[in-house]
Amino acid sequence: MKLLRYGQTGAERPGILDRDGAIRDLSGVIRDIDGSALTPQRLRELQGLKVETLPLVQGAPRLGPCVARPGKFLCIGLNYADHAAETGAAIPSEPIIFMKATSALSGPNDAVIQPRGSTKLDWEVELAFVIGTECRYVDEAAGAAAIAGYFVCNDVSERAFQLERGGQWDKGKGCDSFGPIGPWLVTADEVGDVSNLGMWLEVNGRRYQDGSTRTMIFKPAFLVSYLSQFMSLQPGDIVTTGTPPGVGLGQKPPVYLKVGDEMRLGIQGLGEQRQKVIAYG
Template identity: 60%
Template sequence: MKLFRHGPQGQERPGIVDGEGNPRDLSGVVRDIDASVLGASGLDALRALDLAALPVLDAGIRYGVPVATVPNLVCIGLNYTDHAEETNAPIPSQPIIFNKHTGALCGANDPVILPAGSTKLDWEVELAFVVGTPCWDVPEDRALDYVAGFCVLNDLSEREFQLEREGQWTKGKSFPTFAPCGPWLVTRDEIADVQDLDLWLDLNGNRVQTGTTRRMIFTCAHIVSYVSRYMALQPGDIITTGTPPGVGLGAVPPVFMKAGDVMRLGITGLGEQEQRLVPYAPQMARRWEARGAA
């Protein structure tokens, strides 16, 4: 299944893609795409629906973050051998774990905000997975049983904030709109082999990233098992698994983005995203505050 959330930011409703590729509204069936849906029984109930009886949505809908109320956004760094090499970083012997603030999440095609003072904004197409059931210290051979599905995530990174302003990577990774996610959550049964997917990203129409999950240092199953040793994962947690080569930091000389640039990216079977960079303005923060207060 392909599950999604649609509508204005902060007012998203659940949806599902039918067998002909039509987006249909699920709000008469479930409250949202959240913990109540992501477990095995919830997903089985959705599979049993007569999708033809659900309302068809307009093709131009806005796709929001495909999971509601994400508890945690956990990231794995330097998980492709060729990406570690291009950034002159040693190949890790264990997964590198860091966090992005969940406030960085936005819809797949929402504008990305260029922070005030940003000089080194970079792109990173990544495969992400969504935890479906509570997960704590699980063995690798059963780890994917705890995954509801997979999605595309752009792990945007302001490299100066990340690397040159004392502190951990989170500072350069967590600005609002720095984690476009979706358009869909694609359930595990639709992906024959998650370790055999192609990833790509174009900047202003030019292909800059091309990769395959076959080049991951640590597989998705290993990541689930490893991360669950150190934290109890919850339904709705998103874990993103690293980026292939071709980021701006790895170019010679490095290339970073500016307002007006357009990113287009995708992963086999998981859909595509497109984002345009817009400059930050203080009224953006004021609108965000007002929406949260409401």
């Protein structure tokens, strides 16, 4: 299934794509695409629906973040061997964990807002997933089973905030609009081999990132198991898993986003995003 949320910011409704790629309204079945809708039982119920009988959504509405109200927005840093190499960093022996603010979430085609004082705004196409089963101290098999679905995330980053302002990475990761997710959530049963998905990102038509999840160091099932050793994971929690090479920081010389730039990015089987950079205010 491909689940999504559509409508104006703050008033999104749940939807599902039919076989023809049209949006069908799910608001008569579930309240929203959130943790309560992503448990194994609820997903089985949704899979049993006759999608073609649901109300057809007309036009091309705005798409919102494909998961509503996550309790946590967890991120894994330097999780691609070739990206670690381009930044000059050693390959981590254990996953690097940081968090984005949940207020950073935005729709897949919403504008990216350059925050005040920003000088090094950057991009990162990433494979993200959402938890569907509560996890504490689980092994990898249970970790894999706990993943409800996968989607595209642009881990927008302000490198000066992240690396030059003291403290941890969160300062450069959690600004408003720094977490576009979607366009839709693809349930785990339909994704196939998550360790072999092509992924790419372009800025103003130039392709900077052209990688694959093949070079991911720590795979999703392991990440769920690992994270669950340090915190419980609840249905609706989002984890984004790192980026392949080609970020602006890694260019020689570095290239950073400016107002008016347009990003286009996608992952094989998970759809595409588009964002234009605008100034704060």
